Structure formats: C-alpha cells, structure tokens
Amino acid sequence: MSLTAPPAPAPRITYCAVLGSPYVARLLGGTLTGRLPNGMAPVAILLWATASGHNIAFGGLLSALYGLSSALVQPVKGRLMDRHGQSVVHLPAVALNSALLVALPLAGPYGGPGLATAIVVAGGLTTPPLEAGLRALWPSVLPDARLRHAALALDTGTQGLLYIAGPLLVAALASAYNPVVALAVTAVLGLVGTAVVALAPPSRRWRPTASTSLHSTAVSRLASPGLVLLFVSLTGTGFAIGAMNVWSIAMAEHHEQDMLSGIIPAAFSTGSFLGGLIYGRRTWKGTTADRLITAGAVFLAGWLPLVALPGPLGATVAVAVPGAFLTVVAACAYVTTDTLAPPGRTSEAYAWLILSIGVGQSAGTALAGGLAEQPLASAALPAAGAALALAVLLAARRRLGPTGQLPRGRHRRPLRGRHKTP
Template identity: 60%
Template sequence: MTLTDHPPTAQPRATYRAVLASPHVVRLLVGTLIGRLPNGMAPVAIVLSITSTGGSLAFAGLLSALYSLASALSQPVKGRLMDRYGQTRVSGTAVILNSSSLLLLAEAATAGHAAFATAVVAVAGLCTPPLEAGLRALWPAVLRDPGQRRIALSLDTGTQGLLYIVGPLVVTALSAAHGPGLALVATAVLGLLGTVIVLTAAPSRVWRPAADPGREKDGRLLSPALLMLYVALAGTGCAIGAMNVWSVAMAASHRLELLSGALPAAFSTGSFLGGLLYGRRVWPGSMLAQLRVGAACFLTGWLPLLALPGPPTAIAAVAVPGLFLTVVISCAFLTVDSLAPPSRATEACAWLILSVGVGQAAGTALGGALSTRPLASAALPAAAAAASLTALACARLRLTPAGVAARSPGRHRRPRARPAHR
C-alpha cells in the first residue's frame, strides 16, 4: 500500500470532468486563484506606487521584497492558527487587514512617509490570506478519492505559475491607463473577493482538522521525514529563483528585453501543460516513486542550458523542466498530507510553501551573484535541482511506505447541511 492509498471502496472515476463536476471544486479553485492573483500583483503595484510619487526605485524594490518575504515567513504561523481556529476566522481576518493595508499604501505613498509606508507593507505581507495552504488542506474533505485529489492538485499547482504572468500584466495595464493607485485598489479588491468566495463555500466554513491522538502525543510536526522533504523542495524553489535571474541576464546579454518575461512565461506554460498531462492518467508506481522520477526529470530538463543556447532555443528549453514542476509539487503535497499529523494539516502545507519560497529567494540571491558569469548562471538551476534530488535520495528510507503509516480516510469532516453537525 502506498502512502496515499485507502482501503478498497467504490470510488468515482478520476477524470477532469468528474473532478470539476464534484460539488464545490470549481468554486474553490476559482476563488483561490482570484484570491492569490494579488501575490503576483502586489509586488509590482508597490514598486509602481512608490516610484510614481517620487520615491526611489531602490526603496520601492526594498518594500516589494519586504512584502514577499513577510508573506512567505508568516505562512506556517497562519497555517497553525487555521488548524486551531478554522479557516473563516483566520483567512477572514487576514484578508481584511491585507486589503486595508494595501489601500492605505496609496495614501502613504502620496504623503511621502517612508516609515509609515514600510509599516503598512509589512502588515500587508504578514496578513496575506493563506489560501494556498488552506485549499490543500481542504481537498481530502472535498474529494475522498486519491486519484481525484491528484487531479485537483495538478490543476491547482499547474495554474499557479500563470498568476505571476497575469498579475504583473494586469497591474501594468491598470497603472498605464488609470495610475498606480487604481492598481493597488484592484489588488486589494481581488484578494478580498477571492477569499470571500472560498470562505463562504461550505467545505471551508465547516472544515476542522481531525484529531489523531495516536500520532500526536508529543505534538511534533517536523519529523525527520518531513524535514528532508522540505529541504528537497527548497532546492526546487532555488532552481526557479535562479531561472528568473538567468532570464534577466539572458535578456541583457542578447539585448532583447522581451526575454526577461518570455523565459519565465515559457517555464510557467510548461508547468501548466505538465499539470494537465499529469492529472490526465494514472501513472505507475507509488507517490514517492513518482516524486523521485519527477525530480530526476526536472533536473534533466535544466541540462540543455549548459550549452548556453540562443534565445529561441532557450525559450523552448525552459519549458521542459516546467513540465515536471507540477509533478514534483503535487507529489510533495500528497506526501506531506500522508506524513503530517492530521490536526496540523494546514501548517504542514504552509511549511512546504515556505520551503519553496525560501529556496526561490536563495536562488534569486545566488543567481544575482553569478549573473556576470554566463556558464555559472545557466548551471545554477541544474545544480539546485540536483541538490533537491539528492535530498530525496537521502530521505528514501524515511519516506518509504513501510516507514510511514497510511492516513485514515476519515481525517476531515465532510460539509454538513445542518449547523448541528459541524
């Protein structure tokens, strides 16, 4: 039995049509995507808002980085709170504070108060609603069949990269047409709208983590197996961050500004297509085997960059590792779902999100340091992917199905029609 297997029961067919036709699935996916669109909008909107009122680009970049860093570092705390108090109270409070802070930022930027603007951005980042971790914790309650959960995760993960393409484009268009102030307002409104769509759905309203006393006597979440998995996914994030900087270096080297956006767009498109292909059929092997194969293919996909290809070849080449990114992320979340204590499901997902984010920041920093060395810059994504695969190989004994008990299918409460059943 693999980590994600359940006792044999009659299960609905695992197809895209069956998943999308299941109650609440489309609403949760659409709401989460709308609510997470500000993740790609806010950093750009902050830069445009500060610079349009006379602030320096250096200060604007610092505030943009502060927003992203505060959002990432606060994920486990928000996940832990959500596991204790439910999604409505935590995400609802967070989105109100986040949206209010973004609206205040327009006033702070106009007034030229640097300290106030910094405080507002910090609050906005800390209070980004944890929709991604919350959705990953909801899937076992919404879709009882492991095959259907895999498809839902593929859709969710595959579309994530597109948010960071669409978001900046929306902000740029709004700023050009109506000014940066409207871009900040749109960012705040979209975050609020998406969160409301999710939180008013029945699965989110009634969701509670299930207790599992047999696995939580010591209250530990970060087991050695989970720690190794998080380290591995930090390597995956590092490859993504390094790729983004390499794209800018490629654009400068070839004097073609379009490359700085075209290369990440090709990577994200590959991720989206890879998610669709991965969810389309049942693949052989356990979830852990699929994770290792996906990580190996992710590494292999970066190797053509070592030949320092020209722009057309580079755009095609970066789509290849993108094809396997969704496989790695989806399998990682399903593995976390099996390893984590049931009453700390959201926090466990949040730590995985943080691991990828920290790795991405490290990859960005390393990529910047190596940007003047073309071969080293092109090799960094492959080196990070190799580190990720090595971590998974070292964790193999701890992550085998024999070493971890399969989770009970009754982990989450199903949504009920009557409040008395909550």
C-alpha cells in the same frame, strides 16, 4: 476454473468530472482569484514607489519585503487554521491585507518611507493562506482518490499562470490609469476571491481531525525526519526557480531583447500548466516517493541544456521541460506531506512546504543576482538547485513513504486500540 469476468477498468478521470464535483469549481476559482494578488502586489508596490518619487532600489526593497513577510508567516497561519478552522483565519487576514494595500498610497504625503515600509510588511504578514487551505480541503471535498489526484494536479499546474496574468494586469492598469488604481484592484480581487472560498460550506465546516492519545507523540513532532528532508529538497527546487528568473533578465540584457525577461518565465509557467493537465488525467503506477524522485530527476535534466548557453529561442523552449515536471514534483510533495504529517497539523505542514519553496526561491534570486554578469555560472545555477533537491530526495527515499509509521493525514480516521506494525 473460474468463469468470473475480470473487473471492468475504472472510468477515465476527466477535468469536467473534477470541476463538476460539488464546490470544486468555486474553491479552485476563488483560490486562484484570491491568490492573484500574490503576483500583482509586488509589481504594483514597485510601480507605486517609483511613481511616488522613490528610486527603484527602494521600490524593489518594498516588493521583496512584501513577498518575504508573506512567506515567513505561512506556518503560523497554518497552525491557526489547524486549531480554529479556515474561515476565522481567512476573513480577518484578507480584510486587513486589502485595507493596507488601499492605504499604502497615503504613506507618501503622511508618513514617508518608514510608514510605507511598515504598511508593506504588515500587508505581507496578513496575506490569507489560501494555498495551504485549499490543499487541506481536497480530501473532504473529493473523497475519490483519483478525482483528488486530478484536482491537485490542476491546482498545482495553474499556480504559475498567476505570475503571468498578475504582472500583466498590473502593467495594464498602471499604464491606463496609475499604480494607485492597480493597488486598489489588487485589494479588491484578494477580498472577493478569499470571500468566495472562506464562505463556501466546505471551508466553513472544515476542522482538522482531533488527535488521540495514540498519536500524542506524533502531534508534538511535526518535524519528522521525512518531512524535514522533503522540505530541504523543496528549498533546492525553489532555488532553481529563483535563479531562472534572474537568468532570464540576464539573457534579455545580453541579447538586448527586453521581452525575454518575461517570455522565458512565461514559457516555464506554461510548461508547468500543461504538465499538470497531462499528469492529472491518469493514475500512475508506482509509489508517490518513486514518482517524486523520477520527476526530480527529469526536473534536473531539463535545466542541463542551459549550461550550453543556448540562444533566445533554444532557452525559451528548454525551460518548458523543467516547468512541466515542476507540477509533478509539487503534487507529489503535497501527497507525501499529507502522508507524513501528524493528524491535526496538515495545514501547518503544507505551509512549511510553501515556505521552503519560497525561501529557496529568494536564495536563488539573491545568488543569481550576484553572478548575473557571469553567463556560465548564472546558467548553471538552476541545475545546481535541482541537483540539491534530487540528492536530498534520494537520501530520504526510505523516509518518504508510510512504511512502519502510524497512519497519518487529517482525512484518515484515528486508530482505535493497539497498533501493530505489519
């Protein structure tokens, strides 16, 4: 009979411990500040266009082009970071992006709509890839898996707040001064936040793990079946978010309450933030794939009450539920991506993940706009996107884990010698 005492339970992770770890607060705060322009620039561009005498359709086009060009170029920037490091990508990108935002007001008197369109597209193409970069830094900054789990949940959960604070700040600046000032503040915040991250030692020192001959085939195949199916599922997740944004505008018009168009997305983002805080405070049982599928199922269930066409209060409360589980879906998706991505290409894989959500969001926005006058169809679209996401995850379940695959992820050490599958 053994008298050995059972091991003491591991101390509970707190966010104070996470933020108190070296460089975490700086990297997270700098990334949030540097990404705040993602929520500010589209609104500031739209307000500048209408204040400059253009119609709202042209302003909306410019705003959409900025977001689309920013999303489409993410994988290219991820590949550049994997090859050359983070600072050499972040700093030139943000310098160009800030300069273009400041220069946009000059397009009116000197170049007209054509020059304005070119500046906006170039501005979107030069947004710094801070989100993918931060996710790649966590393993080196937080070697403890539990701290990394909490940091990723905190990081993911705060994203939605950017799209609440950003538009509000732009509206306040445009009202108190003018949209040109809003564009300038957007440029400054992006420059300062990105510099805080890019000049931090972890970002300056970060380099992807060099691949070995054992992994040469894996490195050439980023598009593994598991990753492709994961990204397809996240397109459905993004579709739900984009459809929800348009549905909230339709709700506001139907009930003649303009504030609903902002309140409903804010409730969704608040749910995402709170869900991230709860999820990150403890270590959960089961595999990451199981948590991802469970969260996807609840994410779908959370949208179903909208099909009953609830009133303003019911709709606002209802969207907080899928918002809370969006953070879990995103956090588990990033961990799964890290598991499946070949060594030396995790930043690029994270960028494809971000692009997948963005493409789905654009598709959901476009389709919901066409169905906005049909209340039931408009309310059902978020659930349709979530159902697609869950169906793909279920089909991909066996491919979402590391079983039978070479160990992957940039923070893992490459194997030496022959690999034997257990």
